[in-house]
Structures are given as C-alpha cells and as structure tokens.
Amino acid sequence: MTLDALIFDFDGLIMDTESTLLESWRWEWRQHGLELPAEGFFAAHGGPVPERYEALAAAVGAGYDRQASHERRNAYRQRLHETLPPAPGIRDWFDQAAELELRLAVASSSDEQWVHGHLARAGLLSRIEVTACGNEVAGHKPDPAVYLLALQRLGLGADRALAFEDTPHGVAAARAAGLRCVAVPNAFVAADRFGRADLVLTSAADIALAALIDKIS
Template identity: 55%
Template sequence: MRSPRPERRVEAVIFDFDGLLIDTETTLLQSWTFEWAAWGLEISKEGFFADHGGDVTEERFAKLADAVGPSFRRDVSEKRRLAFRAGLHEDLELNPGVGAWLQEANQLGLRLAVASSSPRAWIVEHLERVGVLDRFEVLACGDEVDVPKPNPAVYKLCLGRLGLAAHAAIAVEDTPHGVSAAQAAGLRCIAIPNPYINPDKVAHADLTLPSASEQPLASAFRR
C-alpha cells in the first residue's frame, strides 16, 4: 500500500502591492480624472488600467496631450496631478482585512514578502507611511527585473531572495496578469480583485475572495 503523500508546509506569503495591500489604483484613476478635468475634459475609463504591470504613464500623457492640443504643458500637468494624488495618499490605509492577515501571518510564523511591478521607492514609501514596512522580510520590485507581470520574473526574484521553492509560498494578487505571473512561477495564488477588475477575470486563481476581511488567512489557506 502506497504511503500517504506528505503535506507541503506553507512558509511564506507573497503579496502584490498596488491595489492589493493599499488601494493606490483608485487614487491613480482619481488623479488622472482630476487632471483631465483641469483641462476641461472628461477621461474615458475604458481601457484605463493596463493588462500588464508595466508603467504606462507616458501613454496616458500622450493621450491627454492629443486631447488638449497645442496648449498642453506636460510640466504643469505632471506637477499638478502628482500633488493631487499625494494629497489623496495622506489618509490612505491598508485595504480592509489586510492588517489582520499580516498580524495572523506573524502569529502563524509565516514569512512575508512583496512582489510588485512597481519601483522599490514607491513601495517603501507607502509601506513606511502605513507603518508595516518592517513586517516584510523581502521586497522584489519592478525596477529590479527586465519585464513586468504577467512575466514571472519578479516572483522568481522574490522566491530566490526568500530561499524557497514555489510550493512553500502562496501569492496574493488583485489582477489577472498578477495571478498569471504568480502561477507561471509555480505558486498557488489567492486573488482579491481590486474594484476595477471583474472577478471572472481572476477565475484562474486557486481561490478568489472579495476582500481579505472575508475570512482569516488560515481559513483561506485551507480552502
């Protein structure tokens, strides 16, 4: 009789950042909506969010410049939008349930990491601001890899820094390309779609939840 297969213990949780730990996706859309309105225009929300983790700031400015015409001033526009978004971030906290998950992970002896397509300075700034930077043992960032999600490069970098095989960690993501990146790296993945993602788009995740407040982390792991 074949002996039962030993259970593989989860040792770490790897979180995406934007839209998952903190809702910077909403402030991004709000800042661009504000900036279009400053030029007397209305932004189209269709296709606003890219289907990859790369930086599309230049494409967004190009679209705005085309809409405004010759009077467009990039320097004025960029300074105004960033100042408006910074104001929105002053009171922005962790997403619902995330703080409880981080605390529970600590109680369970799980290591914590971030794997994001965003640059390190951005991630550090916000994790410091909400007082949780020291919870994360490893950060793997978009400016440390050549290609963004859905390429698995940033997850492979994160696993390498943790010194773990993929089966020893679980990823938590909020977008389809994030889920695809995690799974391409061999990770199981929990999806908590951000407000701009149709839950059907992350159905390929191993588990989909509407919020981290839906259930304790250990319960999500068991499911």
C-alpha cells in the same frame, strides 16, 4: 499544504493605489474643464502613461503644458496617498500571519522606492522580511521574475509559499513561478477573469488567514 511564507503583490492589493491613479487623472482632466473617458483606462495592465498624456493633450488642444500637467497631477496624487490606508483586511492578515509564524514578502512590478515608501508610511514595512521589485528584474508581470526573486531571497521553493494578487497578469506571474495564488480582484477587473487563481475573494476581510489556508490545502 505546508506553508512558510506569504508573498503579496503591492499596488491594488496591499494598498489601493489603482483608485488614486484613476482619481488623479480624472482630477487633472477637470482642471481643463474636461471629463476623462474612463473606458479602457486600465487596459493593457494599466495603460502606457505617455498615451494618457497624449490623449489629454489632444483633448485640450493648443497651449497644453505636459510638464506642468504631470507635476500638478502627481502632486495631487501624493496628497491622496498621505491618508491612504492599507486595503480592508490586510492588517488583520499580517497580524494573523505573525501568529501562524508565516514569513511575509512583497513581489511588485513597481519600483522599490515606491513600494518601500508606501509600506513605511502605513507602518507595514518592518513586518515584511523580503521585497522584490520591478527595478530589480528585467521583466514585469506576467513575467514571473519578481516572484522568483522573492523566493530566492526567502530561500524557499514555490511549494512552501502562497501568492496573493489583484490582477490576472499578476496571477499569471505567480503561477509561472510555480506558486499557488489567491486573487483579491481590484475594483477595475472583473472577477471572472481569474480562472487561473486557486481561490478568488472579494476582499481580504472576507476570511481569516488560517481558514483561507485550509481552503487552499
């Protein structure tokens, strides 16, 4: 397999923003003396945010202030993000990609401001040549739109790039764009749901990039 570029998902793969999302909601429930029922929290690609507030409002009852709750939870999550590092092994993969002369891209369903802000804080944005984000396309994963946009901006066919994802719907998006895909499941998705991935790892720290590419080839 001859490669020119690696295309990474962002949330849950480059940085574990999935855990901060769950923790922020647990924290907000505890502000009301309640415990968040974790079951189903990450269903349906993370679950619609309005439904999460509705569930908390129902649990709190009269006097629940949704706007104040939203602002308090987001402020707490922001504090968590201030010290959030890249996921284990990601910096090493980026270093190894440079040694292998591979171009780096990010394809995320999240907003460009969110993705760029976190990458910049972690010192990774300058190392990424191309980003394609959810606010730039009509469909979110499993729609392949962000991957197709990333490939267009790279000027490459799908056969010259390799995708990295942490969720089954992300893998589906990459495969629909014609890409091979390595899965590094986040902590909230069972590894047996990644049957469409070409390779499944427990962590980016599991294997050197050159060895990984050899396995995919």
